[in-house]
Amino acid sequence: MTAPAAKAADGKALVAARGVTRVLPAAVPVTLVHDIDLDIFGGEVMAITGPSGSGKSSLLYLLGLLDRPTEGRIEIDGADTAAMDSDALARLRLEQLGFVFQFHFLLPEFSALENVMIPMRRLGRLDEAAMTARAMDLLGALDLGDLVRKRPDQLSGGQAQRVAIARALANDPAVLLTDEPTGNLDSKNSAAVFDIFEKLAREDGRAVVTVTHDLDLAGRADRRVELVDGTVVSDRHQH
Amino acid sequence: MTPLALRIALIHLRARGRQTLVSLLGVATGVGFSIAMAALMQGSQLDFINKIIDATPHIMIKDEFRNPAEQPAARRYADGAVALEGAKPTEELRGIKGAGRTVTQLEAMPGLVVAPILRGQVVIRYFGKDEAAAIVGIDPERHRRVSQLAGDIRDGRLEDLHTAANGLIMGDGLARKLGAGMGDTVTVSSPAGVVFKMKIVALFHTGVISLDEGEVYALLKKVQVLQDRQNVVNRIYVKTDDVYGAFDRARAIEARFGYRAESWDEANQDILEALKIRNVIMYTVVAAILLVAGMGIFNVVSTITFEKLRDIAILKSMGFREADIRAIFVLQGLIAGTAGSVLGWALGFGLCQIMSTIEFKVRFATDMTQLPLYYSPWHYAIATVFAMTAAGLAAYIPARRAARVDPVDIIRGAA
Numbered sequence: 274m275t276a277p278a279a280k281a282a283d284g285k286a287l288v289a290a291r292g293v294t295r296v297l298p299a300a301v302p303v304t305l306v307h308d309i310d311l312d313i314f315g316g317e318v319m320a321i322t323g324p325s326g327s328g329k330s331s332l333l334y335l336l337g338l339l340d341r342p343t344e345g346r347i348e349i350d351g352a353d354t355a356a357m358d359s360d361a362l363a364r365l366r367l368e369q370l371g372f373v374f375q376f377h378f379l380l381p382e383f384s385a386l387e388n389v390m391i392p393m394r395r396l397g398r399l400d401e402a403a404m405t406a407r408a409m410d411l412l413g414a415l416d417l418g419d420l421v422r423k424r425p426d427q428l429s430g431g432q433a434q435r436v437a438i439a440r441a442l443a444n445d446p447a448v449l450l451t452d453e454p455t456g457n458l459d460s461k462n463s464a465a466v467f468d469i470f471e472k473l474a475r476e477d478g479r480a481v482v483t484v485t486h487d488l489d490l491a492g493r494a495d496r497r498v499e500l501v502d503g504t505v506v507s508d509r510h511q512h
Numbered sequence: 513m514t515p516l517a518l519r520i521a522l523i524h525l526r527a528r529g530r531q532t533l534v535s536l537l538g539v540a541t542g543v544g545f546s547i548a549m550a551a552l553m554q555g556s557q558l559d560f561i562n563k564i565i566d567a568t569p570h571i572m573i574k575d576e577f578r579n580p581a582e583q584p585a586a587r588r589y590a591d592g593a594v595a596l597e598g599a600k601p602t603e604e605l606r607g608i609k610g611a612g613r614t615v616t617q618l619e620a621m622p623g624l625v626v627a628p629i630l631r632g633q634v635v636i637r638y639f640g641k642d643e644a645a646a647i648v649g650i651d652p653e654r655h656r657r658v659s660q661l662a663g664d665i666r667d668g669r670l671e672d673l674h675t676a677a678n679g680l681i682m683g684d685g686l687a688r689k690l691g692a693g694m695g696d697t698v699t700v701s702s703p704a705g706v707v708f709k710m711k712i713v714a715l716f717h718t719g720v721i722s723l724d725e726g727e728v729y730a731l732l733k734k735v736q737v738l739q740d741r742q743n744v745v746n747r748i749y750v751k752t753d754d755v756y757g758a759f760d761r762a763r764a765i766e767a768r769f770g771y772r773a774e775s776w777d778e779a780n781q782d783i784l785e786a787l788k789i790r791n792v793i794m795y796t797v798v799a800a801i802l803l804v805a806g807m808g809i810f811n812v813v814s815t816i817t818f819e820k821l822r823d824i825a826i827l828k829s830m831g832f833r834e835a836d837i838r839a840i841f842v843l844q845g846l847i848a849g850t851a852g853s854v855l856g857w858a859l860g861f862g863l864c865q866i867m868s869t870i871e872f873k874v875r876f877a878t879d880m881t882q883l884p885l886y887y888s889p890w891h892y893a894i895a896t897v898f899a900m901t902a903a904g905l906a907a908y909i910p911a912r913r914a915a916r917v918d919p920v921d922i923i924r925g926a927a
Contacts, residue, residue, distance in 0.1 A: 330924065334920045334923075337829070339828075339829055339919050339920050339923075340920050359833070359834060360833045360834075360835075363828070363831045363832065363833045363834075364831065364833075365831075366829065366830065366831040367830065367831025367832075368831070370831075372826075372829045372830070374826075374923055378822060378823075378825075378826040378923075380520075380823055380826070382523040382524075382527065383523075391516065391827075391830065392830045392831065394515075394516040395516065395830065395831060395832060395836070396831075440830075444831075452923075
């Protein structure tokens with residue numbers, strides 16, 4: 274896996290939330306997150322924890338530009354995204370952000386290799402051979418080298434989730450955003466996935482943000498942010 | 513991007529194979545029948561127009577005026593109320609005045625071939641049987657160039673009019689009704705009271721009953737004597753090298769010579785208008801067929817978008833734009849439209865081949881007739897444009913909806 278080391282080196286936040294509030298419009302408006310300030314740096318694994326309904330996933334989607342704040346702003350690598358149109362946000366997601374969800378969400382008709390190549394094809398920076406080589410490298414690094422031709426329904430849960438991680442890394446993003454990535458995995462596979470996250474942060478200098486209910490795994494993160502009722506109640510470095 | 517979108521689109525369609533096949537067959541049926549109908553419609557239209565063009569002169573100059581000349585009294589008292597009492601017009605010998613000079617001047621015009629005609633009515637008697645007919649006085653050499661009469665003669669030749677003292681070319685239907693045949697002499701009497709014994713020197717057959725049973729031809733000079741209208745012609749037939757420019761040529765001729773000059777399309781304006789309406793009806797029916805086919809495509813693409821909401825959400829989270837998502841689903845419609853069109857081409861061609869073998873008898877024609885078909889790549893192109901437009905629009909509606917899917921809603925729902 275190639276290392277975007279420069280992203281970690283300059284100490285600048287890769288993702289920053291400034292006074293971010295998200296309110297769902299309804300007869301009785303629902304506040305998902307309220308006045309969140311957060312800086313996420315390269316080289317750290319940050320766990321977002323909190324009780325169900327505390328706004329963990331909502332915050333992750335806001336940080337990942339899948340949702341827009343009703344107030345405040347999200348900055349990616351110093352660029353304010355508030356005024357960007359949906360195409361520009363899509364471009365940022367494509368180039369700088371990678372997502373892993375609780376369910377792997379692999380496209381069922383495509384092989385593991387093809388799934389990993391989809392973001393690269395969309396970006397269109399590499400030729401076919403280079404894309405294939407990079408996808409093979411990513412899958413090989415996640416111990417999936419023998420399974421590249423398998424389709425998602427031929428993979429175990431842990432294998433499929435690792436393919437999803439490889440896909441999230443396809444365009445070499447600076448930030449990996451994961452939402453309960455171990456929620457469907459047993460403890461062994463969960464630990465293996467977290468090992469990968471640590472490696473991506475420590476060796477590659479990426480920022481890894483993971484929403485989790487698993488306090489043991491959260492305990493392994495460099496930094497833990499706890500949310501209650503959409504508000505950050507604690508933000509502490511653990512190691 | 514496009515190859516990936518195309519690939520995803522194809523995979524989605526394959527996953528919905530049976531439904532895709534049904535929608536594709538809908539398009540194929542629409543395109544196929546559109547091609548067959550267009551071939552038949554345009555074939556019959558061209559056949560009809562060609563028959564008109566072949567059977568009639570491109571331009572007919574008649575011994576009448578489109579706008580009657582203004583009366584001197586009306587001209588003198590333009591603003592007054594003019595009443596003439598007891599005025600009786602003198603009996604005028606009708607015909608085109610200075611016809612010889614007109615013919616010469618017309619012949620000098622580029623692209624025109626001209627033949628003077630005297631047309632009148634006669635009664636033909638043969639062994640106690642009387643039949644009324646139109647007699648056309650012609651100059652065979654000139655007439656050959658403006659009419660296909662020479663080609664319609666089954667027995668004898670056009671020139672044979674010169675071989676007998678009073679030669680007559682008769683429609684075979686009329687000859688049959690009279691019981692007369694080649695070489696027989698019939699009695700021909702005109703409204704002027706002149707009676708000729710005329711010998712049948714040729715028989716023609718056009719396939720049109722009104723002509724085959726109602727028309728005879730003789731030398732112009734003989735008909736002028738028979739009608740007691742010496743040196744008179746009442747029609748000038750004009751053939752032009754630009755059939756579809758006949759209307760403008762007719763207008764120019766009329767402006768120059770004053771007599772009513774009627775082009776073939778003006779003379780058959782009502783029929784040509786009816787043909788246009790028929791074409792509008794045909795294309796409306798085709799559009800309706802393809803609209804139904806479009807609904808099939810709408811159905812399959814809608815189903816796929818509904819089934820693939822999670823994929824759409826994850827693609828958007830990866831960085832696919834709304835336009836990329838839209839492209840995937842519009843492509844599905846266009847693929848179904850394209851495949852359906854290609855199948856439709858084969859179906860349309862096959863239907864045309866089958867129709868070309870069908871023979872039947874038209875009530876007022878004497879020959880067996882085949883369906884007139886006209887093959888044109890334009891029929892295929894127009895049907896395909898219709899089909900692709902219907903397919904594209906049908907797919908665009910669900911594609912637009914799919915592109916607007918909020919990935920957060922879907923991912924939350926799936927989690």
